[in-house]
Amino acid sequence: MFAICGRAPLLLASRAASRTLAPTPALSRNILRLLPRTQPSIRYYARPPRSTRAHKSNKPSPPPTPPSVAAESNITQPATGDRLIDRVWAAGQLSQHDTPPAMSSAQRLLRPTLFTLLVVGGSLIYAYNWTAPAPSERLFPTVPLAFSTVATIMALNVGVFVAWRIPLPFTWRILNRYFVSVPAIPHAASMLGCAFSHQSFSHLGLNMVVLYCFGTNLCEQIGAGPFIGLYLSGGVLSSLASLAYNVVRQRFNVASLGASGAIATLVGIYAVVNPDAELYVIFLPFIMFKAKVLVTLLAMVETLGIVRGWTIVDHVAHLSGLGWGVVSGYALLAEYKRRLERKRKELEEKKWLGWW
Known part of the structure; x- marks a missing residue:
């Protein structure tokens, strides 16, 4: 399109901020033909x-x-x-339109919403029913499961970034259709694909640093299955929130991409599970925040950005990702307590039966 709202990480080992960039052919020339007649x-x-x-x-x-x-x-x-x-x-190029097609907001959002609900439902079912695999069932049994899970997600992001940088006709159509969220011509699957796309190397690098810093610790705590399910659900929900905001406000001159919505979800979960964990700013080790304070500050900044209309980053995606992460974190704690209570009752029943 003409302005790309990419999502990229902040200074902290926490999540990504996105930027509104000038039109670049790498992500914009093939979505709407809003180009000068001199070309x-x-x-x-x-x-x-x-x-x-x-x-x-x-x-x-x-x-x-x-x-x-x-x-x-x-x-x-x-x-x-x-x-x-x-x-x-x-x-x-995917479109012959000189201007956004005449569609209502409901028409633009219906399919992306249904796709998002499908992904969220499937992700949560997978997370709830996941069990840790035996070492013999894993491809690399000697590698920690948390590291291999996070490394796989990072590899997918890098692979998509390389595909953007190597323009081939077949992959170019797929990327423009399913790996960038465009309010003017939304595609349902782009709610997930755009969470794996990045505008620049710095955008990708900062996001991956934040993902690694938070992801490995959190994955070790909650398990690979819940980690993957919540990461994917956070990615699609934050993408849908950003799309809905832009569609309702008729902001058809932007496009959104980046993993920061999903990463913000992980940060929100981490702050709920580890509220008193001490987090330090990258390159500024003398600055420390507790996790719960950091998430509160980030939520305030994102809310202020939405109210003030700041366009440098995709504040809606970030705030929605944080919100979903906080809700998911409390749900995880409640489920953990419920399972502990159930295990305690089972042990008491076995002890009682053994006495008889």
Whole structure:
């Protein structure tokens, strides 16, 4: 699009802040064709050079070529002088719209909402029923389960980042459709895919540092299954909240991507499970916050950003991720206490039966 609201981590080993960036071809040229008329080679989908267009004649015109075929032809048989990157952008373009399609807010949000509910429901069911695998069932039994879980999520984020940096027609269409949240033309699956996309190397690097710092400790405490389920549910819920906010406010000149919503969920859970844990600012080890104080400050900053209309970061995604994390943290504690009580009763029953 024209402004990318990416999500990237703050200074703290906690979560990511996103930025509103200037239009970049890497993530914007193929979503809406809102480009100056001085760039005809990109304005139209795989538009052939003017010199090669057929002149009007009385002969019947051949059947139109499907856009996908025309796009591939433009890649394999490029016009002289065109850059390869321009041809790839043209081939990956998804829309012929000059302006956002005429749709109501409900129409834009219906499918993303249903997809989000499906992912959240599946994630919570998986988290509740997960049991730790035996070492013999694991691919790397000597590697700690918490580390391998977090490392896998980090590898997925890096893989998507590399795919953005290597523009190929096939992957380019998939990335533009399912790995960036666009209020003007929303796709349901982008609620999850955009949580694995990053705008720049610094955006990716900071997010991954925060994910590693909080993720490994939290995963060790709550288990890999609940960790994965809450990470995914936090990612889609924060993406949906951001999309709904932009759609309702008719902000069709932005797009959102980044893992910070999911990471904010982990930070919220961590603060509830470990409220008195001492957290230090990266590169400023003399500054310390308790986890509960840090989350409170972050929530206040995000709320202020929404009220004041700050556009540097995606405050809605961050705040919704934190909120879901806090709610999930209290739910985890309640479930933990319930299971402890059930185990205590089972031990008492065994003791009583053994006495008889």
